[in-house]
Amino acid sequence: MRTRQLLAVALAGAMATALAACGDSPNANKKNGQAATVLNVGMPNGPQAENNNPFLTTSAAASLGYRWQIFEPLMMWNPVKPADPFKPWLATKAEWSADYTSVKVTIRDNATWSDGQKLTAEDVAFTYNLVKKYPALNDQGVPYTDATASGNEVTIKMASPQFVNQQKVLWRVPIVPKHLWEKISDPTTDAVKQPVGSGPYTLKSFTPASTTLTVRDGGYWQDLPKVKELRFTSYTDNSAQTTALANGESEWSFVFIPNYQTVFVAKDQEHHKVWAPAILGIHGLYLNTTKKPFDDPALRRAMNMVIDREDIFTTAEAGYFHPLVKSVTGLPSPAGDSFIAPEFKGQDHKVDLEGAKALLTGAGYKLDGNTLKDKTGKAVTIKLTDPAGWSDYQTSLEIVKDNLSKIGIAATIDKANQDAWFRNVEQGNFEATFRWTEGGATPYDIYRTIMDGRQLKPIGTASPAGNFGRLNNQQATEALTAYANATDEAARTAAMNTLQKVFVDQMPMIPVGADNIGGAYSTKNWTGWPDDSNPYGAMQPTQPNALDVVLHLKPAGS
Amino acid sequence: MRDPVLEIRGLRVDYGLGDAAVHAVRDVDLTLHRGEVLGLAGESGSGKSTLAYGLTRLLPPPGVVSGGEVIYHPVDGPPVDVLSLSPAQLRAFRWAEASIVFQGAMNSLNPVHKVSTQLLDVIRAHEPRSTAAGRLARARELLKLVGISADRLHSYPHQLSGGMRQRVMIAMALALEPQVVIMDEPTTALDVVMQRQILGQLAELRERLGFAVLFITHDLSLLVEFSDRIAIMYGGRIVEEAPAAELYRRALHPYTDGLLHSFPALRGPRRELTGIPGSPPDLRAMPTGCAFHPRCPRAFTPCDAELPPLGPPGDDDPRRAVACWLHSATAPAPR
Amino acid sequence: MRFLLQRVAFYLFTAWAAITLNFFIPRLVPGDPVQSLISRNQGRISADAIESLRVLFGLDENENVWEQYLDYWRQLIHGDLGLSFTFFPAPVSTVIGDSLPWTVGLVGITTIISFLLGTALGVGAGWRRGSWVDGLLPATTFLSSIPYFWLGLVAIALFAGPGSFFPSSGGYEPGLVPAFDQYFIPSAIQHSILPAATILVSSMSGWILSMRNMMVTVSSEDYITVAHAKGLSERRVALSYAARNALLPNVSGFALSLGFIVGGTLLVEIVFSYPGLGYQLFQAVGAKDYPLMQGIFLIITISVLVANLLADVAYLLLDPRTRKS
Amino acid sequence: MTISPSSIEQVIPGQGAMAQPSAAPGRAKRRRFRFIANAKAATGLVILGVYCLFAVIGPWVAPHNPDARSGDVLQPPSTAHWFGTTHLGQDIFSQILVGARSVMVVGLIAGVLATILSILIGVTAGYLGGAADEGLSAMSNVFLVIPALPLIIIVTSIVEQASDTLVALIIGCTSWAWGARVLRAQTLSLRRRDYVEAARATGERTWRIILFEILPNLTAIIASGFVGTVIFAVMSEITLAFIGISSVSSWNWGTILFWAQGQQALAQGAWWWFVPAGLAIALLGTALALINFGIDEFVSPRLRSAGKTRIRTADGRTVRMRVGFTPVLAPSRPVPAPREEVAP
């Protein structure tokens, strides 16, 4: 008994002293933060370790996205409208060489670092050389060879044509100050506790759960944003983030919300919004083209015809996570609209059971009751594989399974171990699997991931960069090479049209949804968010565009 | 004859309730007189320990006292029925008036407390106004009484040998100078030399302090030597009661006789040992009539049907009592 | 003291065994943290990043196992648990340092409260058979048969959620800076009530039951009868005689079952997304963050060992029989 | 732990000293199964029986294919779907029925494996003694102290494609230590029992002594250890499935909870998604715990629930069975003295 009393006394004592000592508490102003000056951004990424290194994908700055509020890229690119020209940012102008192996950028002269020093071309050249020097920092894998500054111009040289990677060069590299970074002994492991960047915000405080940025006093090269304070909160999981969004605690996030209409939007119909624009990267069912009978494009096309993308979009992805890909070319809209070949313009995918059956019959398949028999009379079965824990994919597979049964293909679903699945997919040991493609500024990345013959490896040898289905199509490979290396627009268009034709004919991967770069947000306190009417940038708070979005925000009601 | 200090009248002790009850002690009448040693002998299962636990109400569940009374006569003051005391009264009665020494001294002492703690807490519980120093002095004195040096007070039970532990228990039993000390096989677990020493000491202490002892054992030969009177239990009943020497010289009950002829004598002529045939009875299925009749060499007609009452034998020796048709004044004579 | 030395020697041995085990587990089947990182960011990290991440994590080093083992020890001795993959380049020790106080605060304190409370109730149940505490046993059995995590889920469903006093996740209100002040402490307490209650409810019945059984067993010991015969007060017999002795096996039971309890309570952190070790372990497992996994396992093991050692010391203090030289 | 025999025990009848050899030897054999008569054990066994039945017939009687989607998305319990449906319209009742098998199989395999290991290690250590004992005891103590669940989580997480069997094997291999420790202690005490010594003195061989003299006397402990391991295995398996570490390719109750959690069933208000599975687990755990209580009480009769603790006496008083104050049932005849506090 005595011990319990003692404990209570000790506890009370500890509390008292703690409360007494809270005069200069860092939380003192927490509750009275002005709604009109603070923007609460959330990510469901769990507790963070203090790390503001803008180059490291693992850093808190990257994970929560605030690196782009502190550090800025040379130019802004709008993933929602990938074909639009780049928006000048730290660079006022970028000139690519015809073969896209070098770019000459002009650095604006009114940008300063938050420590007051002027941002110069030297800084930019230093940054690119840094990335070149440390492959660990080169998270875009661009083969830089050299960057030289001259006056306010910097020439960045690459080992190969980078037409398809322009955004990786200009939009994805945060520019860091030379005068500070040259003192960092190992930039790959430095946590950059006091980040100094050219952006409008500086780091105010960091805790494992939240990071607060405050707006600079001045010296920013354009008008300071209306948002005076940015709070990035890392919620422990999706449901915590969802809850925070629902009750308005969080005003901007990128999180998977099942049944988002009920769970999020319905909580405040007027202000709670979700905008999830597609980008040029898709998700779909990769088929192993070396496995009989799926080596037959006719079968693959028939399968494509019965797969109900709409159903998957609404059910599996809860209608928002992976925007529907309508076009038969697999290119999402509106991001890919400008790339669609004339022959496929306006051709949208429709579930066509009869058409599929007819196609199959024509190709020598027989629908025997509920079983599809191939040309040799064998029943067509397929094993669909995806990691067990990826619930959206698993759900998609369930729908696919259901759809395929309509044409008599018996599908089984294998819920794989994640590691095994990665390896098996790369090694070609699968029959069909849901997976994503790379995304980029052009459809090149999508098609490269699906049909690049340069990545063709025998079954059992890993091909991490793509062509998991082992499609061996000379035409596609040549078109891909041509597109990446072309020096004129006509050649590119021709190559792109070829790629689409091959894709539609071969259907090596049945596209279902696009990658999105959207988010959930609230217009209660801030307006000016990008949306369908004004798609000026991506909606995801971790993209470089996030800074552009913040700069667009205005207090609600103003 | 001296005054009675503890009178047991018609005590019945059961294990369990209702029809499932096992009657372990049946209608026992027994009187302990002031300052005497009353020996209670019997085989295992005869109910002798149950009697001791029952009359002090220490029997654990499912034991219940189903009848009878236990009248205690304090030195000054009116007699009380121990069985009808409230828990608080019973607690006050215990140890101050009647203490108990159990068989296993190792198990009787709390292994986690020092001897001193266990000696002192009983004094403090009953004499709350005593001073700590006074209690300590008393504890030392008690240990000396049983021949243990006072520095053993600070030992834990496991640091003492079996004999020492039993001595400590005896010292503890005498702590409040009770009128009655109940001893349940206090020396059975000890070697003979130790047993003799402890019993010697006990006899000496009794001379000095004048308490009465209810001494329970299965070793009749020990009782004959050590006690004033002896009661023999069989099948939950007292079957014979007599002064020790009388009992030894002339056992009336065939069972007592059998017991006396069961242990070999160390001295004197080699006696014939007859023993007792058969096994002790099952308490759940007691024979009808005299419980001993199936083993009795002298059983006759009424034995298997009628329960012999405990009463003075036919020769009407007032100091003796026996429950056997062979000796009953009212009994049909053996045919 | 000999007893204690023996125990210390044993715990050192166990620690060595655990550390060695810890070293070998991830090396037996090397998974790929890079892929894991990519998969967690489905599509948001390009395949081109793979190379840079590999370089970053230093996964290409090839040393023989024995050298690795020695290195591992060398690092350990310097308190270096390596760098976490998920939070690269944050040292594992930093990550653990951030989450350890939460676990100790929640799981540690609750486990001890659960043990004390359960033991106290068990004393009551065992001493007064058939009383209301005894009557609780079937209910507590049922509660203890419920997996921790499920109980947590139900607790969240019933008590937490928007508008409720109880938050459903996290260790404190996001936006607060951990500090001992009037904003943070109440928030932390508020966040810990539900998980703590969950742990209490599901772990306590074990203690109640074992203590009750020990009390029942001890109650029929002779020294209890003697204590009654001595006319001691009920309270003194129950506490100083019965409970005091019944506690001994329970203390060693407490030590031994710590390993199980800690495992179980970590789940509570997972369910409540409580920023402690269990949650981090869960994250690390998902991210194939071997250095972090190893580090957490090591810390858990060592704290269980230390708790065991403390329990041994307690036992030593409680049971004079072990004290003899 | 050793319980020193109390002297009181000896006077309680029915302990054999006074028993006559029974005329019907059949009665004796029944003694071994007497623990079934224990209400707790019986309840537990009945529930367990039902679970076993579901494990066998579950997949056949399930009204729906647990994977099959239907249009009834996220429906609360109804006559068509007793336990409601998932976000895909899968029938949760069917998932639970089908899942029973996986749960039971894993529990059984892990339990059997751990039991065998614990017997091998515990009994060997206890019987052989010496260096073998030191080594084996140290090993089991290490396994005992190392937190089991984190270890299992880590081991399972590095194994690819953790099937039910593999999970069972991992659990079995990591959870034998407790049983081994108890068995060792008990073997150690049995080894010193007279009947083992008597068997040796008769010339019995060691393996025969272990197999026929010692093991039969360990039955209750082995059974209790087995049940304990099954509880642990079931809980671990479900936990692994719930946190998505083991393969969720086969349905078990953890898998159901995993999906429920992944789809934020709580936020969506779909209580039916996780309540039935949790109750199924809890009930199974309770059943197993009850069986273990039964075994405990069978081994140590003192632990039995007190039964009637309050007795109504003939004269209407209520007395309580309690240690230290034996109840007095019959009314005392009027005592020739006023009842008052006895002056010490």
Add this chain to the structure above:
Amino acid sequence: MTLSESAAAPVDEVVLEAVGLTKHFPVRKRLRDLFSRTPAVVHAVDDVSFALHRGRVTALVGESGSGKSTVARLLAQIYPRTAGDLRLHGTSTRVRGGRPFRSYVRRVQLILQDPFASLNPVHTVRYHLTRSLRIHGNAGRSAEDLEQALAKLLTRVSLTPPERYLDAFPHELSGGQRQRVAIARALGADPEVLLADEPVSMLDVSIRLGVLNLLQDLKERLNIAILYITHDIASARYFADETIVMYAGRMVEGGDSEIVTQNSAHPYTRLLTASAPDPERITGDGAGAGIDEAAGKDRGQGEPPSLISPPAGCRFHPRCPHAMRRCTADLPPRLTVGDRPGHWTACWLYDPATVAADAPGSAAPDADPAVPPPPALVKREDTATLGEAR
């Protein structure tokens, strides 16, 4: 089976002989013992020699801890001996297990003290007896042979009718019946030697006699040599032909039972006999009159010495009221008492030279001066003539 009713070998033939039997049990090592050279041992049995004769009962009397049960186990070869020899029919034997052990135990069987513990509770009487018969090849060839042998065994130990007991479990039998089953099991081997370790001490007084009588009967009818181990010296007098007294692991006195109990020579034996309950001592008018007659002679509070570091010289000297200086230093050898043939004791009091050089009791400083002079020399006439006789 061949339970021979009549002995082929002559009575009194030495069947089993212990020569200088010694057993030291290692003490569990402690940390600090790592540095000491001599490992600590419990001197459980030291230098014990005696012979078991066909058709005779030899009693081994001693208190708990005296090593008497260890002797039984050494004789049964359950424990390996530390030193000394064991001769079966004159042949030295040392078996550690396997076939030799079996063939040894076929001839030498052990009966344990506690019949409640020595029978496995999970097996029936039939199992216990069948195992014994089978192991020693006495089960016959057919099922009927076995049934017959079982019936014969049970009949031999007076458990009749056998069918009533064969399928009983131990818990259904009374203590006496169990001990009879244990004896029957030992008889199943058709042994020449029975080592009975306190066979009746756990039984009720009224049943003890039956079991002892059974053993006596077996000894006579089967001509078996019996080692009867007991702490009850009175029963040794009654039951054994020869009695050996042990104290703290050593033999202190031996000889004909009647002589050893009635004319005890060793101070320890006297203490033992004086302490034993003796109803004849009663005076009739009260208890305890003679009760402390002997107790006062023990200087050691009745506590036996530590066997890890036993006292030098005679192990009884710390308690002996007659201890002399020599007793504290030199181990007394076996000395013939001389009153009867075969009566010997290990006590310096019986060495006239020692007694002459050193007054008895001189090394017992705390001895009560009122204690009468050493009985060995003064009090009893038979020992008074001792010196002359020698």
